[in-house]
Amino acid sequence: MSNISCSSKEDLTPDREEPIEQPEPETRVLKEKASFGIGAAIKTSLMGESGYMQTVTTHFSQITAEWEMKMDAIWTSSTHYQWAGADKLVDFAIDNDLDVHGHTLVWYKSFPSWFKNAGYDSTAFEDHVKTYIKTVVERYKGKVISWDVANEIFNDNGSLRITDCPVHATFKDPIAFYGRCFQYAHEADPDAKLFYNDYSVVIAPGKRNAIKNMVQRFKSEGIPIHGIGDQFHYRINNDKSTLRNGLNDMASTGLLVHISELDIVMNVNKSDNYVFTEAEAKKQSDMYKHIAESYSALPAQQRFAISLWGVTDKHTWLTGSWHPKEYPLLFDQSYQHKEAYKGFLSGLN
Structure with missing residues (x-):
């Protein structure tokens, strides 16, 4: 017969529950929490507005x-460049320790009227564009860390854009x-990261496959391309899993993702009759959190930046x-951060 020792009364007393440690409230702003760039598109015409630049410098690391910096804003004739706006923006970035992402060198909508009406053949067309790219990129060499070299080449089905x-x-x-345009930009600033940029990339498989095929062609031909940008002008009812899966597919190129x-x-x-209610604000917050989480889950070496358009x-x-x-954005009309800001911040890693 085995001996069974009796436990003391104290041993039978249930363990006391330790108090649950509450997480510390997040005190970091976007640029402090993210391990990649957090950008905002800005306008120099708004720089004098109270709250505008303070919000940019407080929360963002990139502009x-x-x-x-679009072609029709800079290139006023074949021999004249208007630098005032771009210079003001770049100088502001330098003064406030912000990175600059250049947008955009070649976009079908931003060719100036004088250029489109000149009737250039392919040789003259490319000579002028080459001069433009090299002039712009060389001017901001060491000041602009990256460029959208080409913008919106493809339709959603993957065909090349023809109209206009x-x-x-x-x-x-x-x-x-377009590949030669990437080469011209690289020659002007070998340290700048060069991107292809488009919309609906993660939700349009035809477009995404066309971009991936272009990337493969560029790689095989030795064309310098470092990243792909998806504009992410999406709607609150876009399917979240589609966004995440599309991002992962973009990353399969091995390039930087923006x-x-x-x-x-x-x-x-x-x-x-639309009203932006608390319920709508919560839905927006959840979507921003999902996007931040999905992007943060990409390989660290491929996370370039998330940039808000405004x-x-x-x-x-x-x-x-x-x-x-x-x-649509993280700050309301009084520059107060919205629920969307909190959701976005909580999703960053």
């Missing part, structure tokens, strides 16, 4: 020109021309291009 595209109208092999122009459309039906709901392109009742 993009919303329009001052002077490149397609001029060259039998537009992709080869969420380049992020905002979230809330008033998806363009309703005059700073405040007060000045968003969507109130003009989509609907006046639209609230």
Whole structure:
């Protein structure tokens, strides 16, 4: 018969529950928490507005020109360049220790009228564009860390853009021309990271495959391309798993991945009666958190930046291009951070 020792009364007393340690409230701002760039598209015309630049310098580590660095803003004739806007933006970045992402060197919508009406053959067309790229990139060498070299080449189904595209109208092999543009930019600043940028990349498999094929071609031909940007002008009802899976597929190229122009459309039906309620704010917060988490899950060496397309709901392109009742960004019209900011911040890693 085995001996069974009796436990003392104290031993039978249930363990006392230790108090649950509450997490410390997050005190870091976006740029402090993220392990990659956090950018905002800005306009020099808004720099004098109270709250605008303070919000940028407090929360962001990188800026993009919303329009001052597009071709038609700079290239006023074949021999004249208007530098005032771009210089002001770059000088502001230097003074405030911000990186600059250059947007964009070649975009079908930003060829100036004088250029489109000149009737250049392919040789003259490319000579002028080569001069433009080298002039711009060399001017900001060491000051602009990265460039969108080419923007919106493809339709969503993967076909090349034809309508209103002077490149397609001029060259039998537009992709080869764009590849040479990457080469010209690289020659002007070998240290700058060079991106292809487009919209709907993660939700349009045809476009994404066309981009991946172009990347493979560039790699095989020795063309310097370092990253892909998806603008991420998406809507609150876009499928979250589609966004995540598309991001992962972009990363399969091995290149840097840039969420380049992020905002979230809330008033998806363009309703005059739309109200941005607390429930809508929560949905937006959840979407921003999902995007930040999905991006943070990419390989660390491929995370370039997440850039918001704007700073405040007060000045968003969507109130003009989509609907006046639209609230797509992280800060409200009074520069107060929204629930979306909290969601985005919590999703960053």
